[in-house]
Amino acid sequence: MTFKSSAVFLPQYLQTRFLITPRSASVFTGVFTLLGIIFGRFCGGIIVQRMQMNNKNKLKFLVIASFVSTLLFLLTFFVKCETAKFAGITDDYDRLGIIGNLTAPCNVPCGCTTSAYNPICGRDEIQYFSPCFAGCRATKMLRNKKAYYNCSCIKEGLTTADTEGQYIDAVSGTCNTGCLKLPLFFAFYFTATIFSSFCSIPSILIAIQSVPPSWKSMCLGLMLTVWRFTGSVPSPIFFAAALDFTCKFWDINECGEKVNCWIFNEENLVYTFKTT
Missing domain, CATH: 1.20.1250.20 (MFS general substrate transporter like domains)
Known part of the structure; x- marks a missing residue:
């Protein structure tokens, strides 16, 4: 056993x-x-x-x-x-959402579902259930890893530019707490x-x-x-x-x-x- x-x-x-x-x-x-x-x-x-x-x-x-x-x-x-914050689970979308509910005003228009768990880590060091729940509108591969752009739920954090000068809002995977x-x-x-x-x-x-x-x-x-x-x-x-x-x-x-x-x-x- x-x-x-x-x-x-x-x-x-x-x-x-x-x-x-x-x-x-x-x-x-x-x-x-x-x-x-x-x-x-x-x-x-x-x-x-x-x-x-x-x-x-x-x-x-x-x-x-x-x-x-x-x-x-x-x-x-x-x-x-130390575990990272999780939007909708341990974090309330900067007081705009409710803990226990993944949906918030910033991602309501996206029509997100929980049928697939695809975690991403935002530049605000908050983890999201999926790119949809972070309100991300664009994605592309960057060094064998998906990067996400124009995420309506991610407002804080340092911004870094990719090789084409576009600012990355989030990357695939869980947040690394070091x-x-x-x-x-x-x-x-x-x-x-x-x-x-x-x-x-x-x-x-x-x-x-x-x-x-x-x-x-x-x-x-x-x-x-x-x-x-x-x-x-x-x-x-x-x-x-x-x-x-x-x-x-x-x-x-x-x-x-x-x-x-x-x-x-x-x-x-x-x-x-x-x-x-």
Whole structure:
């Protein structure tokens, strides 16, 4: 269940708290989680073999490794970055709009929809749901990145000109707050995953060495069945409810049904990720 929760929540957590792209978040999640599990299980088996532990010492090893893993994992929640303002979510369009509503007088004529999430960062250091909600009227590619011009909702901030002398109002992607704490987060998370994975091999060895030889196959079969069942069956139901709890802004279709969650509540996401 821990592995599944990391696959579900960690990419969203990285996107929300460290403002990285969904692609980078997915890559980081896969690399650090899988490498941590592989390295931890291998080292856990080597440590038990080299130290020739009996079952009592293996249990002590499990308790210590679990405690250190939990401590390191909790430390990750003290590592965070300052989040940028989000128009309509945390910012009210310079008092012209309402928090919780992406529509404001500056973008009403555009007829914007929330069916596609395409964030842009304005020169005012405010993030917008899409170019439409920023009131942008023109766009072109600039150094492999889209730049937007004549945005009616963007009034403040320094203006920079492109190679053709046109002033850029916004660029595609989330706003970069200049946070350099992501390596520290993964240092804690990767180490916590390793210590957590130390427990896998010793726990299986304890089960094998605690039953008569004729019962070893039955013991492993029963243990792994219960293990997989309790980890796989409740998790989809629990994760679906947890994602609903962490969502801050939904895409709602014509029938009033929630379709996609575009923006997550950082505090709820941190709490849910920590408890899972």
